[in-house]
Amino acid sequence: LNATDADEGTNGEVLYSFSGYAPDRVRDLFSIDPQSGLIRVKGNLDYEESGLIEIDVQARDLGPNPIPAHCK
Numbered sequence: 001l002n003a004t005d006a007d008e009g010t011n012g013e014v015l016y017s018f019s020g021y022a023p024d025r026v027r028d029l030f031s032i033d034p035q036s037g038l039i040r041v042k043g044n045l046d047y048e049e050s051g052l053i054e055i056d057v058q059a060r061d062l063g064p065n066p067i068p069a070h071c072k
Contacts, residue, residue, distance in 0.1 A: 001037030003059035003069060011063035019056040019070050026055050 005012045016037040018027055029043040039055065060068035 001032075001039065001057060001059065001071075003037070005061045007061060007063065011061050013062045014059050015062065016057060016059050019058040019068075021056040021070075025050075026053065029053070030055060032057065 001016055003014045003016070005014055014037075015034045016032055017034060018032060029041065029045065031040050031042050032038070033040075037059070045053075054072050056070065056072050058068040058070045060066040
């Protein structure tokens with residue numbers, strides 16, 4: 001993942017996470033690095049069980065009033 005914030009200091013640093021909409025199944029199968037946004041597979045994927053997996057993520061800054069951005 002890649003998100004940018006033009007603010008300076010901690011207001012410009014972006015943290016990544018699964019959004020509150022991400023089901024437990026996604027959290028069991030994948031991990032996300034909060035600093036880089038790198039998503040890794042950590043479980044077994046079975047196409048016959050689920051041919052499509054949607055991952056809901058959010059990026060937010062570290063400022064006092066962060067406004068998260070969401071994507072799928």
